[in-house]
Amino acid sequence: MARGNGGGGEALRPIIIKKVKKRGHGHHGGSWKVAFADFATAMMAFFLLLWLMGSTTEQQKGAISEYFNNPSGAAGASTAPSSSAVQGPGGASTSMIQLGGAMELHTASDIQEAPASNDDEAEKRAEELDRERLAALMNELKQAIEAREALAKFKDQILLDITPEGVxxxxxxxxxxxxxxxxxxxxEEFTAKILYELANIIKTVPNRISISGHTDIKPYVANNYSNWELSADRANAARRALIVGGLPQEKVGRVVGLASSVLLDTAVPDSPVNRRISIIVMNRRTEEAILHENGTLLAVQPDGASPSSEGSTGGAAAPIAAVSPIGLPQ
Structure with a gap:
């Protein structure tokens, strides 16, 4: 708006204020965001790779390495080019990341070539632990025979010894x-009580047992029934009593009747001591021999050892003096 200067002079010029807006240079202002996103994605992939490598086993790493060496589905039919002096093993795509193992490290040939000393040591250690366990069982049985009333009253009828087959x-x-x-x-009632007490002790070890019944030389006269059937029936009666006493059924590995073929006292074939029930807590070798149906326990005898009276059905048994009796009357 023009104002006068009081004398009708020239009017003042209006003051004009102009606002200028600065424009961006096209769309180049956001390119850094794309670069940063690419960088973040690459870092995420890198750390994911590190995590995967740290959480995989040697076998898995070997399988991954084998895949890159042979991506085809058929073993031995690799689609990758063969190795050359320029391209290196496996063609041009050689890996710079060492995965710590390859499938070749776990082939059957290498397993066969691995030293057998570790297996031998493990087997020796297992047998040593088995011997220690059976020795501890023997001590526990001796203490129980002296301390438990159901056993102490009949200790003159309980014999303990260690044979090549076990306790x-x-x-x-x-x-x-x-x-x-x-x-x-x-x-008889007292026999069942003895077996009940023995079952409570035997079941504490993982070893399986063998039960055999024996008679003296006196023949049993009946139609289609002899000392063979009688000894087998008595062995099964003992088995049932042990199970009632708490022994798991699966711990029974063998039940046999041997009649008078294996006498305890060969000098007096009709002696009462020849009528007996024999329970063997078997060692590992005997268990394996039975499980593989070897048909004989002679294979488990150590070199130079004589066959046990339980392992042969035709030979002479060890004399009664060779048994370690607990309270056996002289």
Whole structure:
């Protein structure tokens, strides 16, 4: 708006203020965002790779390495070019990242070539632990026979010894006290109690057991029934009593009747001690021999050792003096 200067002079010029807006240089202002996103993606992929490498096993790393050496589905039919002096092994795409192993490191040939000393040492250690376990069982049985009333009263009828097959427990007849009625496989009450107590001790070890029944030389006269059937029935009666006493059924590895073929006292074939139930807590070798159905326990005998009385059905048994009795009357 023009104002006068009081004398009708020339009007003042209006003051004009102009606002100038600066424009950007096209779309180049956001390019750094794209570069940063690429960088962040690359770093994420890198750290993901490190995490995967740290969490995979040697076998998995070997499988990954084998895949890059042979991407085809068929073993031995690699689609990668063959190695050359220029391209190196596996063609041009050689890996700069060492995965710490390859499939070749785990082939069957290498497993066969691995030293067998580790397996031998493990086997020796297992057998040593087995011997220690059975020795501890023997000590526990001896203490129980002295301390437990159900066993102490009949300790003159319980024999303990260690055979090449394991720890052997024999319950023998006494002149005035038999485990079974004459010609019967029914357990007397005291025999069942002995077996119940033994079951509580035997079940504490993982070893399986073998049960055999024996008779004296006196023949059992009946139609289609002899000392063979009687000894087998008595062995099964002992097996049932042990299971009632708490022994798991799967711990029974063998039940046999041997009649009078393996006498404990060969000098007196009709002696009451020949009528007995024999329970062997088997060692590892005997268990394996039975499981593989070798048909004989002679294979588990150590070099130079004589066969056990339980391992042969035709040979002479060890004399009674060779057994380590607990309270056996002289």
């Amino acid at each position: 052997r427990i024999q319950i023998i007849d006494h002149e005035r006290r038999s485990m079974f009625p004459l010609g019967s496989s029914r357990l």
